[in-house]
Amino acid sequence: MKSNREEFPILQEKINGQPMVYLDSAATSQKPKAVLESLKAYYEQDNANVHRGLYTLSMRATDAYEAARDKVKGFLNAAERETILFTRGTTESLNWVAQSYGGSHLQPGDEIVLTYAEHHSNLVPWQIVAKQTGAKLRYADLTEKGQVDLVKLAELLNEKTKIVAINHVSNVLGTVNPIQEVTALAHEVGAVVVVDGAQAAPHIPLDVQALDADFYAFSGHKMLGPTGIGVLYGKRELLEEMPPAQYGGEMIEAVGLYESTFQPLPELFEAGTPNIAGAIGLGAAIDYLQDYGFDRLQKEMGTLIEAAQKGLSKIEGLTIYGPTNPAERVGVLSFNLTGVHPHDLSTVLDQYGVEVRAGHHCAQPLMQYLDVSATVRASFYLYNDMEDVQRLIAAVQAAKEFFNDDNSRT
Structure with missing residues (x-):
């Protein structure tokens, strides 16, 4: 397994004198030269606003921006490009759905079904819209693997269920939810799946x-792209039922003193100057991923996760959360070491140049479900290799010995 870390300039950095092992890709990924160069090229060669000018720079910028939309359409295998909306990220996308769709469709007594494993971005917006509309939140149980329990979900769904909001992959456990089965169950009772x-x-x-x-x-x-750019895909008939999330320039058709009319999709939801460079950078990231190949990516990540899980499991007092079968998780290992706070463990790992996340990972209900206050999370991506795994394991073992020695002295 050959590392491609030379394509990622930041990975040449040293942390505390050690070559950096970056294991926080679930929080944000590093960016390859191809993505960085796409941003540089836009700002140096095509910087202009989109959809508004008939001059060369504006038309080039518009073409690049809309080409990115087409790349996203292909990436998702969406039926129509108009159903691809650019946002600032997942959080904004989910807030748009909660406020615009949920806010205009939910009634008192309606039910919104979530799981205990949701990121706060797919939980807090639903708490707010439930309070605003009088809807009720209900939670589906998880299996031992951390997936939604389909049997319990089916028992929970009823004619009052209007929305089911669920993660595809848990940011804490790495488990993959069976979305096709979830949508089938939800659609049987007429619910919409987010x-x-x-x-x-x-x-x-x-x-x-x-x-x-x-x-x-x-x-x-x-997914290797810039910050500040995200996507919301929605079925056309649902998007067209939603009021715009924002109002202003670009999304209007005609404006009078007291009334305005609006553009059709996708402009309807893209008020103001969009993140043009971000969309172009996202398009470059999609090109990079598709050239790399998801088959190759999944095979390599599976190998790394298996090796990391096997090695960490040998450390006495270390608990790994989620599936015991490494083939059933994607890119993420969350764990704790008995007697050591996750923040302390993370700090010691940093001294070895190993960068991991520690905390509740914006998933406090899941922490409560697991009966822990926090975990350490190591998340892998396509620039990691087996040496990174070995250094993680060695650093955790060294940290364990450090804390054991420190405790024995006290």
């Missing part, structure tokens, strides 16, 4: 038509 795809888009080939997802959201920065 999928948080932030952790799935970087790792799994997506087909929103096969998944039959009503809404699908993801972020560019977790």
Whole structure:
């Protein structure tokens, strides 16, 4: 397995004198030269506003921006390019659905079904809209693997269920939810399914038509793209039922003193100057991923996860959360070391140049479900290799010995 880390300039950095091992890709991925160069090229050669000018720079910028939309359409296998909306990220996408669709469709007594494993971005917006509309939140149980329990979900769904909001891949456990089965169950009772795809888009080939997802959201920065750019896909008939999330320039058709009319999709939801460079960078990231190949990516990530899980499991007192079978998780290992706070463990790992995340990972209900306050999370991506795995394991073992020695002295 050959590393391609030379294509990622930041990975040449040293941390505390050690070559950096970056294992926080679930929070944000690093960017390859191809993506960085696409941003530089836009700002140096094509910087102009889109959709508004008939001069050369504006037309070139518009072509590049809309070409990115077409790349996203292909990436998701969406039926229509007009159903691809650019947002600031998964969080904004989910808030748009909650406020615009949920706010205009939910009634008192309606039910919104979530799971205990949702990221706060797919939980808090639903809490707010439930309070605003009088709808009720209900939670589906998880299996031991951390997936939604389909049997319990089916028991929970009823004629009052209007929305099912669920992650495709857990940002804590790495488990993949069976979205096709979820949508089938939800659609039987007439519910709409909203999928948080932030952790799935970087790792799994997506087909929103096969998944039959009503809404699908993801972020560019977790899949090699820039920060500040994301996507909301929605079925046309649902998007056209939603009031715009924002109002202003670009989304208007005609404006009078007291009334205005609006553009059709997708401009209807893209008020103001969009993140043009971000969309172009996302398009470059999609090109990079598709050239790399998801088959290759999944095979390599599976090998790394298996080796990391096997090695960490040998450390006495270390608990790994989620599936015991490494083939059933994507890119993420969350764990704790007995007697060591996750923040302390993360700090010691940093001294060895190993960069991991520690905390509740914006998933406090899941932490409560697991009966822990926090975990350490190591998340892998296509620039990691077996040496990174070995250094992670060695650093955790060294940290364990450090804390054991420190405790024995006290």
